[in-house]
Every structure is written in C-alpha cells, then in structure tokens.
Amino acid sequence: MLSRKASCDSHGQDSSYFLGWQEYEKNPYHEVQNPNGIIQMGLAENQLSFDLLESWLASNTDALGLKRNGRSVFRELALFQDYHGFPAFKNELVEFMAKLRGYKVAFDPNKLVLMAGSTSANEILMFCLAEPGEAFLLPTPYYPGFDRDLKWRTGVEIVPIHCSSSNDFRITACALEEAYQRAQKLNLKVKGVLVTNPSNPLGSTLNRDELNHLIDFAIKKEVHIISDEIYSGTVFDSPSFISITEAVMEKHVDHETDLLGRIHIVYSLSKDLGLPGFRVGMIYSNNETVVAAATKMSSFGLVSSQTQFLLSNMLSDKKFTSKYIKENQRRLKKRKDMLVSGLRSAGIGCAKSNAGLFCWVDMRYLLRSDTFEAEKELWKRILFEVGLNISPGSSCHCSEPGWFRVCFANMSQETLKVAIRRIEVFAESSSSASGRENLSHQRSVRNSRRSLSKWVFPISSYNDHEPADR
Template identity: 70%
Template sequence: MKFLSKKATCNSHGQDSSYFLGWQEYEKNPYDEVQNPEGIIQMGLAENQLSFDLLESWLSENPDAAGFKKDGESIFRELALFQDYHGLPAFKNALVEFMAEIRGNKVSFSPDNLVLTAGATSANETLIFCLANPGEAILVPTPYYPGFDRDLKWRTGVEIVPIHCSSSNGFQITKPALEEAYEHARKRHLKVKGVLITNPSNPLGTTVTREELNLLINFIDAKGIHLISDEIYSGTVFDSPGFVSITEALVDRNMQNSDVWDRVHIVYSLSKDLGLPGFRVGAIYSNNKTVVAAATKMSSFGLISSQTQYLLSVMLADKEFTRNYISTNQKRLKERHDVLVLGLQDIGISCLSSNGGLFCWVDMRHLLKSSTFEAEMELWKKIVYEVKLNISPGSSCHCTEPGWFRVCFANMSEETLNLAMQRLKFFVDSTTTHRRSPGSPKKMFLTKWVFRLSSYEHEPER
C-alpha cells in the first residue's frame, strides 16, 4: 500500500454507500422472469427504458446514420481518424437545438458555449475543477443524488456542505436553509464557491419552482458565488407544474448582461431524456468564456466518440422524430409513474407528489420500528434481502429524516413493476399482521411468499 498514491488508497469514493451496496447485491442475484424469477428486482437504477422502440424504429428507418454513411457514401474513415476535443459542429448544433426544444423554445443556446463530456458525471466534475479549489465548498440541497459524493468530491478535493431541506414544505429550498448552510461552511473555515441543484430533483422527482430559482439567483448574486443547475432530467417532466430552466429564469429577469449571467452553468446529458446512458453523452453549458475554455481543455480526458456524435447529430436533427419522442416519452413516463404511485397507495404507502424524473420519493416512515436511521437501514436490508427489491434509502441521499426511499420505475417492464408491488404488499401485510400478533413466528413468510409469487404471477407469452 505504501507504494500507491493517497488517492488510490483513500476511502472517499463513496462506494461503500448503501446506494452502491444495493447495486452490488442486485448484481449477485438479478431478477429475470425466466432464468431467475426469485432474484432481486432493480429499483435503484434511474434508467429510462420506456421508449427504446422509438429509437430502434428510427435506426431501422435511417440505416445510413447507423452505418456511418452520408448521402449514401461511407464516412467511416473520416469518423475513425483523429478529432479534436471541441466536438463535431453538426452534433453541437443539434444538441443545443434539442435542449431548446425540451424547454419549449423559450430560451436558445449557442454551440459556442457548449462543452462536450463523457456523460453528466464528467460534466459535473469538470465544472467543479473549474470553479473551486481543493478544500473549498459547494452547497447542495438535501436529499441529493448519492453519486455526487463521488462526482464532486473524490478527485477534486472539494467539500459538499448540505442545504438541509425538510418534508414540512415538500423539501423545497428556503432562504434560512441557504443561509444556515453558508454559515456552517464558514464556521468550518470553508470558502463557499457555489451552489449545485438538480432540476428536476434527483431523488425527489420534482421540478424546482420559479420562486426557488429566483431565491437561488438572489443568493448567488449576494454572495458572489456560482450556481450549477444539473438539468439532465429536464425532458422527463410529465406533469404540471412544467419545467423552468435556470436560463429561462435569468432571461425573464433580464440578467443576460449581468455578472450573475457568467456565474450560472448548466449540466446536461442524453442519458435520461433520450435513455442513452451507455453512449456517455454529456455537456456543460456556460456563458463564461473562461470556464468554457478551461472545460474544453479538460474534456480531452473524457471525449465522446466521433461515431456517437455523428449518429446522434443525424437523429437530433430530425425534428419530426424529436418532437414525437419527447411527447411520447413524457406520456409513457406519466403512465408508469402512476402505476407505481397507485400500487404503493394500495399497500398503504404514500409518495411525495412529483412531476418528473424516473423515480418517486417514497414515504415509509410508518414502517420503521423507530424514527432512527438505524431503523431505516434495518427496513432497507429486509426489502433488499427478503423482499428482493433494490431501492435506495434516504440516508444514502443525505436526507435528514429517516424513512424515505427513492424507488425507480422506468428501467423495467410494467409486469416486473407489478410483481415488485406484489412482493412489497405481501411484506407489508405480513409485517402488519406480525405486529398485531406478537406470538406469531417472525420468519415464516420470509422464504415462502417471495418465491410463491413468481410461480403464478406470469402467464406465458402467446
């Protein structure tokens, strides 16, 4: 160990979080309807698999794009040879137009202010490298995406200071919470360089209100700091109130020529809106020329392949396809969201009212033995190991209130989601029955009911 770097031997990656541990347990025993019907159902992965048929249909109708042809002629050699890190102009143009389309064309974006990165993970880390030094701080509202402990901190050396939000107002950001977090950082002798938000929120599944956006604009203006708006779920908003980008909020206040304009930065990707996490397509959008120049240099460590850029430039330039995809995908997300919410309601479990994202913020506080994070972990372990569902506990998202869980709904079939609800219902009903009858054997249902479900819940395909 002494021959390795501190980075290689430190334990600050966050891999030991229950968020990642749940994934590891799933990978050991993944559910499969035929091969492993008693396995763990993955509900901890925010992946959108609801509209693959639209993508596959477009690919079949546009074989030249997938075959790296232009006007019937192969451009394979052109794409395979060296490309600089500024990216293909056609792709950058198509991407900024797609970003505007998702925002109802209320705002526009310039390709000159866009930096391409290998996914939003790379985009967020690159921005942190540009905005803050090791030992400085970024404020992040809780609950927040567990991967931020890795993305924002691990290699940059920057600290995350939480902005504590509560269920009393639907976990919305307040001015007292912002000021308290800022003062807490100062007491720790940490210089605050910015605030990072996700809009729509991961894990809440809610859009940031215009009031919150204006509050954040006023706050960073007063403190002279930056704001990063991670908007990778902007195209998944399926219900009112609609999505308001931080850019729209700034334009509405005529702040284009202000100092604040240069201190607001957007992170975007096609992983969620287009369901392409494996393509590793992310971007930074900033009006700050110095940030764009520095981030572009850093992007050489995580480029998007030219082949991927070419394929997606053709796809996103097809306006008829993008319009149909956005509207159809949002409709499907709404339908699937409602399946989960109604299924949980039938079990006696409620959710935070949400209108976007690929997950729900689920309230299981009434199932805890006590209002502690120890009780939350005990419940989580039962759900993972006994109910065989991988969901993410609120503590992994730094929620200050035990008993909340993030449950994903778009990475599986509706049949699998219904099976997950049935498993959970058996568990809740059995737990409730056991509490009413203290003398009943505690584990009699744990091994039998999980396996019984798979034997009769699935009819063979016709």
C-alpha cells in the first residue's frame, strides 16, 4: 500500500558509512561515563573554533536577541517571508565567498539561491539539470552521502570516474573519457560532472591541470560542471584554493561555448563556519533558468528568517570574519598534523592533504589480502575491537581496498589522543600477529598493484568495485 520510494532501499542507508554511525550511537565514547565506547571519526564536523563564534555572540547580543538598534525585530522575522531570501544576507554571503577566494572572482547575489544545506542544493541541481535515468560523472573516491543526495529521489544515476593512488587520485583526461564511454555503453546520457573542491574525502584541492581537464571535457561533451565548494574556507596549506569560476576566467573560454551557463557552484556555512545545524546552503549559477527553477524548488527547504538575520550580522563584521578564517585554518592544520604524526608513529601513512576536516589514510598493509572483503573485515575490527568509527574507502567507491577517511575536527584534542593511542596499539598487535614475512609479501603485492592500477581499474566495469554491503 506504500509508494515504491517508501519501500525501496536505494537511499544508501545500508552503506558501511551509515552503519558505522549506527554502531557509534549505540555505544558513544565519553571520557568519564563510557571510556571504552566508540569514538566518532566518521563525522566531518568542525568544532575547533566554537569559542570564536561564541565570543562574537557574547559581544553582539542584539543579533542573538533578534534586535536591531536595541529594538526587537521578532515580529518582523516571525511573519511570512518569500523564498528569495533576505537581500542583506545574500549580499553578505557573496562577499564572504569572494573573500575566501582572495577576491579573484566576484559573485552576483541575484544569481544565488538559498536553501537548507548543501544536501538540498545538490539534489535540486539534479532536478534542474537531469531527467531520471540520466547520469552525472563523479571522481572516486567521493562522499558516500552523494548516493543519497543525488540519486534517491531524483532517479539520476552516478557513473564513477575511477582515480588511482598512482597519481594521488588526481582527475585525468583519460579517466574522464573512460567514464563517459562506460556511461555510453550503459545507455546513460551524461548530463555533467560533479566534483568536490576541496575534495571530500581526500582533503586536497583540485590543481589547475584537473580544473582544465574538467573545463575541456565540459566544452567537448557540452555537459554541466557542478563544483561543490563547501570546504573552500578550510584550506590550511599550499597550494591555494582555485574555484571553478576562477579557472574558467583564467582560461579565457570562448563565450560561444555557453560554458558559463553550465557552471554551477554549491556552497554552505556548515564546514567553514562549523554551523551544520543552521542548515544554510546555496546554489550559485550563471544560468537564469536554473536560478529561477531552483528558487521555486527552494520553498521546500528554506533557511529560517531568524538564521538569516543572525548570520547576516555576523558576516557583516569583516574584522571578525577575517580573524575567524585565519585562526580556524591555523587550528585545522595543527589538528591535522597531530593526527598524521600519530598515525605515522603507528606505521600508517596518509595521502598528502591541504584542506578539509579529515585525512585519507592508507591502511593497505594491515589487510589480510588485497580485497574489499579484507577491507570490510579490517573496518569491522577497528569499529568493534578498537572502538573507532572511520569510513572505509569502499563506502566512498574507492577502486583500491585499504583506504579510510578519518575525521579529526569533531572532537577534543584529548579525545583525539585517545583515538591515536588505540590505533597505535592495534597496529602494533596486528603487525606482530601477521609477522614480517606476511607484511613483506603484502607490501610487494601493493607495489605491484600501484604499477598496474592505472591500467586495470579504468577499464573495469561500472559496478566492479561496489562494496559488499551496498
């Protein structure tokens, strides 16, 4: 008696990414009340700079109390507002976005659509750009939630662009073309490419070559580019962040290609300001039809008037935002270095990163075999025996087993120290149990895989590397 949508399992809730969360919620770590509980390292949340936000709120009681010049605006904010959003808030948002990009690009508030978080923004773009059964290409590894955000209600398909550790998972022209041809063989019409920049889960910014590959591909195939840039303010190390808008401007693309009308940016304040609970997301597009349609659709998930009022006041304080951005980036780098150093002491390496709230961690040498089954087994041991919820690479559709996303900004420094110590003990015991000979053999296999991966994986079929539990 229910709809197919209500009864189907295409949401992706059975992914190990979500299953790990469920186990954490049953047994959450607490330094006093539950010291043997599971530490949540699967949540990309920024809690490192709350004191800066709270300090601003304490000094700006009018904004927090919904007052303007000492007089209440509660009634004004509580009554009906249309879905176009407050002009003052949109003006501050485009100014903030430009600031994060070093004012190398400017944004027009009339081309910005507000909505309740980047989850809604990405889904609405799918509704605007593609029909059910059409496809978007996504480079792997990618954020596990995209299987829900892009596909579940829209019916749009995802075709992976298989990237390899042999070149640090960078996007290549060859990988783009191979993904496109794979979609063609599956009778899927490709409508565009979606990338996260900085990358989730890699924690790295796209370089100029990758951006140029994307631009050339979009021009050649006449498809869209969606650039999810929700981590743009978390770049804490070189190289600097290059927005897709800046890359297009520098490339001096021929206007006759109409590429600008096929470039769309998703942004939110969830990561850069650490305010996921405020549900502030947005789409920025030069395409008037997309802006008009997305604005109408945004009525299903608006940003509250009270939130817009408070944050427009916060963002208008330029001295505060400058201080916040700089200090937050400093703290993220310090915390990331702490995790990398701790993992290194345990004999575990990380991919080089310069942004984000997580590290892409290489645990391939801890696998009993070079398979996704072995990765799942290792993940379960780390979750249930070690008490750490981390995200296995298979949940991110990584084409190589043994990689994990590990978050570092959603906990206290003391909790991170506990997590690192647990990993060290586990790595030591695992190494001792497996023996030097076995480790040497696995490293040899891994090195062989590196040399072969760029040839093997791109020609693999669409579902070859789906995790066993998806």
